[in-house]
Amino acid sequence: MIKRISFLLGLLVMAMNFSFAQKEVTLQFLNQYETPLKKVVIENGGKSNEYTPDKAGFAVVNVDPSSPVTVTSDDHENIVLSADALTDKKMVQLHKIFSWKDLLNPMFYIINGGFWLLLFIVFAETGLFAGFFLPGDSLLFVAGIYSANLAHEFLKAFGLGGVHSEWFDLFLLVTLISLAGILGNMLGYWFGRKIGPTMYNWKDRFLFKKKYLNDAHDFYEKHGGGAIIFARFLPVIRTFAPIVAGIVQMERRKFMVNNIIGCVAWVVSMIFAGHFLQIWVRKQFGFELKDHLEMIVIGIIVVTTAPVLWKIFFGSKKPTQTT
Numbered sequence: 001m002i003k004r005i006s007f008l009l010g011l012l013v014m015a016m017n018f019s020f021a022q023k024e025v026t027l028q029f030l031n032q033y034e035t036p037l038k039k040v041v042i043e044n045g046g047k048s049n050e051y052t053p054d055k056a057g058f059a060v061v062n063v064d065p066s067s068p069v070t071v072t073s074d075d076h077e078n079i080v081l082s083a084d085a086l087t088d089k090k091m092v093q094l095h096k097i098f099s100w101k102d103l104l105n106p107m108f109y110i111i112n113g114g115f116w117l118l119l120f121i122v123f124a125e126t127g128l129f130a131g132f133f134l135p136g137d138s139l140l141f142v143a144g145i146y147s148a149n150l151a152h153e154f155l156k157a158f159g160l161g162g163v164h165s166e167w168f169d170l171f172l173l174v175t176l177i178s179l180a181g182i183l184g185n186m187l188g189y190w191f192g193r194k195i196g197p198t199m200y201n202w203k204d205r206f207l208f209k210k211k212y213l214n215d216a217h218d219f220y221e222k223h224g225g226g227a228i229i230f231a232r233f234l235p236v237i238r239t240f241a242p243i244v245a246g247i248v249q250m251e252r253r254k255f256m257v258n259n260i261i262g263c264v265a266w267v268v269s270m271i272f273a274g275h276f277l278q279i280w281v282r283k284q285f286g287f288e289l290k291d292h293l294e295m296i297v298i299g300i301i302v303v304t305t306a307p308v309l310w311k312i313f314f315g316s317k318k319p320t321q322t323t
Contacts, residue, residue, distance in 0.1 A: 023065050025086050028057045031076060031096040033107035034290055040094075043070040044083065056287070058089075075099070106139040115150045118143055119180040126238055126263075127184030136235060137270055138300045140177070144274025145289060147173055170275060174267050181232075181263040185242040189255055192246020199247060228255060229262035 029037040036057030041050050045064035053059040063069050065083045072078045076094040086092075102108040109117050118139065125134045143150055151169035154176070155161055231241035245255055278289045289296060 022062050023083065023086070024060060024062050025088050025090070026058055026060050027086060028089065028091045029053050029059065029071070029073070030057050030091060030093050032093060032111055033096065033102075033105055035096075035107075037073045037076070037094065039073060041072045043072070044068070104135060106135045106142040109135070109139060110142060110146060110150070115153045118150065119176060122177055122267075123180040123184040123187075125184065126181055126242065127187035128239075136238065137233070138296075140267060140270035141274040141296070141300055143173065143177075144170075144271040144276075145278045147271065147275050170271065173271055174264070177271070178260075178264045178267045181267060182259055185228075185259045185263065186256075188239070188242035189246040189250075189259075192243040193249065194246075196247035196249060225254065225258040228258040229265065232262040232266035 029040050031037065036053055036055060039050060039052055040059070041048060042061055042063065045067040049061070051059040051061055063083045063086060067083060069081045069083050069086065070078060071081065071092055071094060073094055075097050077097065079092070079094055081092070096102070109121060113120075121134050121139060122136070125136050147169050148164075148166070151172050152161060152164075154172065155163050228241060228245060231238045242255075242259070274289075281287065281289055
């Protein structure tokens, strides 16, 4: 009888020790792009448990404070942490292994290149043939959300890191990004003017017809200003619009005026939308747009490419002439 009671008391003590040894804590699991992880595996105290974080990346986990914690997730590098360092609401960041899809993620460029890479991308997307695949609208929208960080990076490079002002940050971003876009369009236009006369001497081929140049010239004579302005808001098209404008010999002054108007309108609308929508959503609904960047980027891509796709698949076609 005494042995049985002692045995039960021993089991009770062990259970109490196990209970006290366990530490319940709420953690947020993100990668370097601030995208919430869908599944994580926690290895701790000789045990392995799988957790499914919510949409914001939060999950309640149990750990043994006396043992190190290893966090793993598919397509991410493992991370080892001290259990004592895991406080409630702590953010645990895993590094995502690079894949080619990351090139379509605007956070990839902000994390790895910051403000300087942002300027180059805006320039390349509008001035280089190879820049058509780069993110434009979504990158500027996300840049608006991180406007303070990006402006601070630029100012710090010139010893002005102590300057902090919401409106100054926005003015700085809009000015420099607009300048990069204007210069990119100018390069595309110059390139088009250089090869344009030569193209009028080319023979008709499968992918080239001289008629296309004549039609483009007539179009820009009639809608040139609007074409340059509205092309800024259409992915891919904004890359080739200034090149075509140069090929058809659009008048320089007319091109520059609409180039400046279109670029400034594009940058201001995207930067301000990201910045102020982030503030409004935080105040009205109590959550951060940063926690839902993946869905936002998809939405921007759908909205900006929808007019192009509609025109391609459902646009009116000229009736064929019968002889």
